[in-house]
Amino acid sequence: MFKNFWYAVEFSHDVLPGKPKKVKVLGQQLVLYRKTSDNSVVAMSDLCVHRGAALSGGEIKGDCIVCPYHGWEYKPNGEVQKIPAHPDKGIPRKARIDSYPVVEKYMFVWVYMGDLPEEERPPIPDWSDIDDTETYRAVTGSFLWKSNYERILENGVDVAHTPFVHGGVFGNREKPEVPEFEIDSSPWHCKVSVELNPPRSKGIWGLINPNKQKALQDRPPVPVSTTWWLPNMILLHIKTPMGDLKIFDVNVPIDEETTLVKFVALRTFFKGKWADRDAKRRVFKVLYEDQAIVDAVRPELLPFDLSDELHVKSDYNAVLYRRRRQELIEAGWSVEGNTIVGEGPARVEARVIPSPVRKEVPELASAWNFKEVRSKQLRGGMAEREERGDLPRTDSGIDGDQTVKEVKA
Ligand code: FES
Numbered sequence: 001m002f003k004n005f006w007y008a009v010e011f012s013h014d015v016l017p018g019k020p021k022k023v024k025v026l027g028q029q030l031v032l033y034r035k036t037s038d039n040s041v042v043a044m045s046d047l048c049v050h051r052g053a054a055l056s057g058g059e060i061k062g063d064c065i066v067c068p069y070h071g072w073e074y075k076p077n078g079e080v081q082k083i084p085a086h087p088d089k090g091i092p093r094k095a096r097i098d099s100y101p102v103v104e105k106y107m108f109v110w111v112y113m114g115d116l117p118e119e120e121r122p123p124i125p126d127w128s129d130i131d132d133t134e135t136y137r138a139v140t141g142s143f144l145w146k147s148n149y150e151r152i153l154e155n156g157v158d159v160a161h162t163p164f165v166h167g168g169v170f171g172n173r174e175k176p177e178v179p180e181f182e183i184d185s186s187p188w189h190c191k192v193s194v195e196l197n198p199p200r201s202k203g204i205w206g207l208i209n210p211n212k213q214k215a216l217q218d219r220p221p222v223p224v225s226t227t228w229w230l231p232n233m234i235l236l237h238i239k240t241p242m243g244d245l246k247i248f249d250v251n252v253p254i255d256e257e258t259t260l261v262k263f264v265a266l267r268t269f270f271k272g273k274w275a276d277r278d279a280k281r282r283v284f285k286v287l288y289e290d291q292a293i294v295d296a297v298r299p300e301l302l303p304f305d306l307s308d309e310l311h312v313k314s315d316y317n318a319v320l321y322r323r324r325r326q327e328l329i330e331a332g333w334s335v336e337g338n339t340i341v342g343e344g345p346a347r348v349e350a351r352v353i354p355s356p357v358r359k360e361v362p363e364l365a366s367a368w369n370f371k372e373v374r375s376k377q378l379r380g381g382m383a384e385r386e387e388r389g390d391l392p393r394t395d396s397g398i399d400g401d402q403t404v405k406e407v408k409a
């Protein structure tokens, strides 16, 4: 799990005025609430600095949140402004908790879980299609998985599994080959574009498919693209004969082994409300099929070394993801989830993801009661791992003659 990224943690429409909401990301609990003055969302560590009570059980008072245990009042920036037991005494310097930057866009509340200054933060991808309600009709949904978010991310962008896991929906067992594909990538994303031959659509979608009478070999291929963005976002884009289908999803790492998938599925056909239930049912069907496989994948977590699993050409985007992930671990962005206080085993120490203020205001360096989460360390440095053979021998990390030279960069 990585700090320093923007995480979409909740749908905007599920954070209601006057109601604090507890969410969990990277093993840490946060409280989200809307300020009374301008309705904007605050995201704070859900851990009172006094005796560790959960602020999410408290009340909103103006723009502040009041701890339910002894009534300490927190400002949106995480500073305590009132200690009711001693109204005439000063507020201790350490009476503060981490409050994280928030933006609301593309139907989600995005929280910046890290301490980098604004100009160094990785971008939120351009998902403006979600806001284009003229062109698209949207349905949304959430789905909890008992598996690691990186396993789910790799599954979501993997083209080769569709004939086997989704045969009958959009995978075709008669055509399992992955044809030549195009790659478009940056340090933050990787998009694979390919043409597939899905089976006939069933149900109401099948009715308007212009190719419904044609035999498989006569039906034109369907352009499909899968994209990942670091650290946990996916887009599946299918140009069906009926129109465009775009499924955006975020795989929220609740902790190392639990993931909350939240999706927005857009379509340009059957845009009436009456077709929403059917559209949603189709996404869930695919997710259930994936879940049955991914929940049983071992090891549960993605291995750190590329050479621990075998990669072939159609795994190109997954290999790229794993390489970037290694770089981020080397950069110290990976967090030891089990050092963050949250649910799970009883602990005596509270660690949290640091918020930007910790770096922005050096005078406050000693004013933080909760320590920062530890970064994950790989066994040994680059040189030692190379020696052990833990780094890929070839440039791409793809084994044998499964070269990717013909892939467009
Ligand atoms: S625990 Fe929050 S005010 Fe005491």
Ligand SMILES: [Fe+2]
Residues within 6 Å of the ligand: 155, 156, 161, 162, 165, 166, 286, 290
């Ligand atoms: Fe799948």
